[in-house]
Amino acid sequence: MSANENAASWFVDRHVTEGRGAKTAFREAFGTGRKLSYGDLAEASGRVAAALSRAGHRREERAAMLVLDQIEFPQIFWGCLKAGVIPIPLNTLLAPDVYNVILRDCRASVLFVSAELLETVSPALSGNPYLRHLVVLGDAPAGVETGPARSESWDSFLGDAAPVPAVEADADEVAFWLYSSGSTGQPKGVRHVHHSLRYTADTYGAEVLGIEEADTVYSVAKFFFAYGLGNAMTFPMSAGATTVLFNGRPTPEVAVRILSEEKPTVFCGVPTLYAATVAHLEGQGGAPEVPLRRCISAGEALPEEIGKRWRALFGVDILDGVGSTEMLHIFLSNRPGDVVYGTSGRAVPGYELRLVDEDGREITATGEIGELLVSGHSAAEGYWNKRRKSRTTFEGEWTRTGDKYEVTSEGRYVYCGRTDDMFKVSGIWVSPFEVEQALVAHPGVLEAAVVAGRDENGLEKPRAFIVPKAGQDGAALAEELREFVKARIGKWKYPRWIEVVEDLPKTATGKIQRFKLREVA
Structure with missing residues (x-):
């Protein structure tokens, strides 16, 4: 590894010097025809770094990325690292009020956004005191108020920028942030180094x-x-x-x-x-x-x-x-x-x-x-x-x-x-996951989630929410599951209540939001 410990040098530019410049790094599915070689990525990320500098975005300023999984994403991410600007990939499935919180929290000076997401994020841009620049990937929908004084297309942003090398960076220098999923509260900015x-x-x-x-x-x-x-x-x-x-x-x-x-x-x-x-x-x-x-x-x-x-x-x-x-x-x-x-x-x-x-x-x-x-x-x-x-x-x-x-x-x-999901029955810890595994082992169950419910005496017992497979009789299945779970993991662990639902609340990562089920319970 070279003296420059900027991660972009090893992950991107190294492949060109080692002879993989023509190798496809990324390709889009379903016949879009768009792909990106390692050589193309090295050049494009260098151009992004140059364009960021030309637009006045300084080292250690933040670049928010509300970008879908498309070939521009790696160009922007590694281009930011080459410029010393800190990229912050954002969850593309959030609501405008959450984007407002995150954009103000991280104080991003520039936002890269896929055109498909511009309308969603637009309400979060108005009045933002930190955002100086909006770069739209693709065609912006007509009539959408973007907020920042300066907005432009991806092609315009890159313009005639010539690629520049990655800035010198230390291995322990902050390279990028990620925001936690926020499944139990407001998202938190997690800072990672090169x-x-x-x-x-x-x-x-x-x-x-x-x-x-x-x-x-x-x-x-x-x-x-x-x-x-x-x-x-x-x-x-x-x-x-x-x-x-x-x-x-x-x-x-x-x-x-x-x-x-x-x-x-x-x-x-x-x-x-x-x-x-x-x-x-x-x-x-x-x-x-x-x-x-x-x-x-x-x-x-x-x-x-x-x-x-x-x-x-x-x-x-x-x-x-x-x-x-x-x-x-x-x-x-x-x-x-x-x-x-x-x-x-x-x-x-x-x-x-x-x-x-x-x-x-x-x-x-x-x-x-x-x-x-x-x-x-x-x-x-x-x-x-x-x-x-x-x-x-x-x-x-x-x-x-x-x-x-x-x-x-x-x-x-x-x-x-x-830690927040565990509860005790008769003084013994119960693992919701163990009960859930027993439930989904039944051939009629697609998904299951278990939280603590309270009986008439105020004591905690397992309460289950299940999504049955197509064609299953939910009521009959619920009664059958009680005996099924008793036989698999023990009589005291079986769910006292079983509620049949069409789906379970989840985060964008697919994690079940048990805190929402606890509110129901």
């Missing part, structure tokens, strides 16, 4: 995923997620592989079509999509021929039954893992040839894990439940302007995950639930 990108590629990307130059990757999770940023950009780019991009909603039908047409070798999904896709394919009688060699999952723990059914369809295991925005990617995972469904596996090389009780004492006994703490060099520098929250999450070299786990005698970690 070194973190390389670290996750060298650990999970190389040691677990085993990414190779010949791979073609499709990630259901979008670029703006920490999980998607690694899957679709930094891991493939670390090896000179190719990524397939899709800018729409990844339904089971879409996922199957991409698998069928684009023939990825690496598929990166989330449990809810795996479950829905398995049900879709089983209904069709089988899976298409796809050269998959790796499938991974994160976001929530993968139900054991879904992993086994996916393997039966495609002949390849799902490597279930655990990561976070704060740690940038997966730090605990199952590995190729070492998969035990129903567990989250073992620590990824380069990370250390430990469990602590409610008083912060380390738990070493097998089967005891504690909060998971992780140590590794991809940890964020902290939250933007949230010192108290930073101090409670980042404790020296250790980061609190907010997840409850237990460790088996073989050293595997078993997910029990979020």
Whole structure:
């Protein structure tokens, strides 16, 4: 690696000097014909850096990115890093009031926005005292009030800018921010340094995923997620592989079509999509021929039954893992040839894990439940302007995950639930996830979520919300499930109440928002 530790030098420009300039780095799905080679990306990101400087955006100022998964995204992200400007990819599925909070919180001086999202974000732009520049990718809808005094198209922004090299940067310099999902409160700005990108590629990307130059990757999770940023950009780019991009909603039908047409070798999904896709394919009688060699999952723990059914369809295991925005990617995972469904596996090389009780004492006994703490060099520098929250999450070299786990005698970690989701029945901890796994093991259940409900005596007991598969009688299914769960995991853990619903509330990452179900309960 050169003396310049700007991540763009290694992830982008290195491929040109090593002879991969003509290799396709990104291509858009479904025949758009748009693709980007590593050489094109090196030039385009250099032009973005020059255009940012020409427009007066200074080093360490922030560039918000409300950009779909399209070939302009990596050009902007790496162009910002080359300029020393801090890119902030934003969730493309939020409401205007949330964008207003985030844009004012990060004080972005420029916003890059896909034309399809301009109308949604426009109400958040009016009166923003920090935003000086709006760059629209594509044709802006007519009659939309953009707010900032200066707005222009992507082509106009780049103009005749000549590419410039990446600015000198230290490995520990803040490179980019990501905003947490905000599933239980306002989003928090998570600040990551240049070194973190390389670290996750060298650990999970190389040691677990085993990414190779010949791979073609499709990630259901979008670029703006920490999980998607690694899957679709930094891991493939670390090896000179190719990524397939899709800018729409990844339904089971879409996922199957991409698998069928684009023939990825690496598929990166989330449990809810795996479950829905398995049900879709089983209904069709089988899976298409796809050269998959790796499938991974994160976001929530993968139900054991879904992993086994996916393997039966495609002949390849799902490597279930655990990561976070704060740690940038997966730090605990199952590995190729070492998969035990129903567990989250073992620590990824380069990370250390430990469990602590409610008083912060380390738990070493097998089967005891504690909060998971992780140590590794991809940890964020902290939250933007949230010192108290930073101090409670980042404790020296250790980061609190907010997840409850237990460790088996073989050293595997078993997910029990979020710290806020756990509850006790008769003085014993109940894992909502364990009950949910038992529920989805029933052939009539598509999805399930479990929270604490209170009985007539005010005591907490499991309450379940289920989404039945098509054609199932919800009322009859609910009665059957009580006995089904008793037989699988024990009589005292069965849900006392079972509510049949059409869908479950989720974040944009596919995580079930149990706090909303607790409000109902």
